[in-house]
Amino acid sequence: MTENNSWPLFEVFVRSSRGLSHVHAGSLHAPDAEMAVRNARDLYTRRNEGVSLWVVKSADIITSDPDSKDQFFESPKGKDYRHATYYTKSEGVKHL
Amino acid sequence: MAEHHTKQAAAPAEGKGAHLSAVPSDAERAGQAHFDEIIAKDSRIEPRDWMPEGYRKTLTRQISQHAHSEIIGMQPEANWITRAPSLKRKAILMAKVQDEAGHGLYLYSAAETLGTPRDELNDQLLSGRAKYSSIFNYPARTWADMGAIGWLVDGAAIANQVPLCRASYGPYGRAMVRVCKEESFHQRQGFEILLELANGSDQQKQMAQDAVDRFYEPSLMMFGPPDGDSPNSQQSMAWNIKRFTNDDLRQRFVGMIVEQVKVLGLTLPDPELRFDEESGQWIHKELNWDEFKAVISGNGPCNVQRLARRREAHENGAWVREAAAAYAAQQAEKVA
Numbered sequence A: 001m002t003e004n005n006s007w008p009l010f011e012v013f014v015r016s017s018r019g020l021s022h023v024h025a026g027s028l029h030a031p032d033a034e035m036a037v038r039n040a041r042d043l044y045t046r047r048n049e050g051v052s053l054w055v056v057k058s059a060d061i062i063t064s065d066p067d068s069k070d071q072f073f074e075s076p077k078g079k080d081y082r083h084a085t086y087y088t089k090s091e092g093v094k095h096l
Numbered sequence B: 001m002a003e004h005h006t007k008q009a010a011a012p013a014e015g016k017g018a019h020l021s022a023v024p025s026d027a028e029r030a031g032q033a034h035f036d037e038i039i040a041k042d043s044r045i046e047p048r049d050w051m052p053e054g055y056r057k058t059l060t061r062q063i064s065q066h067a068h069s070e071i072i073g074m075q076p077e078a079n080w081i082t083r084a085p086s087l088k089r090k091a092i093l094m095a096k097v098q099d100e101a102g103h104g105l106y107l108y109s110a111a112e113t114l115g116t117p118r119d120e121l122n123d124q125l126l127s128g129r130a131k132y133s134s135i136f137n138y139p140a141r142t143w144a145d146m147g148a149i150g151w152l153v154d155g156a157a158i159a160n161q162v163p164l165c166r167a168s169y170g171p172y173g174r175a176m177v178r179v180c181k182e183e184s185f186h187q188r189q190g191f192e193i194l195l196e197l198a199n200g201s202d203q204q205k206q207m208a209q210d211a212v213d214r215f216y217e218p219s220l221m222m223f224g225p226p227d228g229d230s231p232n233s234q235q236s237m238a239w240n241i242k243r244f245t246n247d248d249l250r251q252r253f254v255g256m257i258v259e260q261v262k263v264l265g266l267t268l269p270d271p272e273l274r275f276d277e278e279s280g281q282w283i284h285k286e287l288n289w290d291e292f293k294a295v296i297s298g299n300g301p302c303n304v305q306r307l308a309r310r311r312e313a314h315e316n317g318a319w320v321r322e323a324a325a326a327y328a329a330q331q332a333e334k335v336a
């Protein structure tokens, strides 16, 4: 009953049309990468949702540490001057 | 991405059973506070966030039951693929059944992000320990049942699922968005089957009416027991998993089908059905909750058959899984 155990998990990324990035669609189990791509086609592009697919083993994805998310993403905070909206004196000036 | 407990991602504090100790640790207190804050903001919980054990358990149960329902739900309709009245209807029915398989797989993936492996979820279904929607334990006797199932069963499923797109658990909500996009075709093709039969010969119209008569009550029961008899609803709503009560959703659904049935030129088998202006409620007939309890706990007309068929399909697929695994191992060896 547990023969499926050895099938790794893959994350699936779909490019919905030319000019757009691949976006995470979901995941699936497959014995190898080739089957993962075929299964991904059947599972995530049954209605022309994609023109290109990426699959990657979930175990191969390196992520930021979930326990330090606040510190990790802290540096942009308080740096409003990185946004155009910070500069208000030019309000009303055209094409700026 | 990396929605799952990958090797690198599994931080020790997230391990199963880590929250069972009686005295909460500092990490747990901080986790709970963070969780509460996210729920209060109506934001989303993601797989690697700390979450209360009860939340994890409730979701694992709900999402996996939902997945099992999609998988078992393929059977009553697959039963009619070879007997569809035209090539067009056959192609449509195959596409629908294939969609239901897809829904099952989206949902199993979402359930797995909570830490229970796929094999275990599958095993819960095959061994009969897991529940699935009671509706799929009713037989599909005639072609008109394909119409009634699409219109009423998928219709009730949609009414249930649309609010779940906003469920607080991210992977569940995302899976539901995908599912809901696909469901509307299911309901429309069912409605169309009934409409064609209803405008056909007297016999065909009778067949359509008979199917509606049989599926009306079971489809209303898909929303679950009345609010007074649904002890877990409150907690699920507090956690923003559920957005409306069982009775609210049932009311909304009745209000929709009562209009739609007029277009079909058929009737709902409910002479008591009326809208009560004062309470703003649809009063429908008393539903047979004893039957519901019997069917959900294994004693419906098709429970045994459905599980046996599922097991058989799983066993018959063993050689495919074994061959694919052997091929993958062989290829990996070649590369190494």
Ligand SMILES: [Fe+2]
Residues within 6 Å of the ligand: B070, B099, B100, B103, B179, B183
């Ligand atoms: Fe479905």
Ligand SMILES: [Fe+2]
Residues within 6 Å of the ligand: B100, B154, B157, B183, B186
């Ligand atoms: Fe459906």
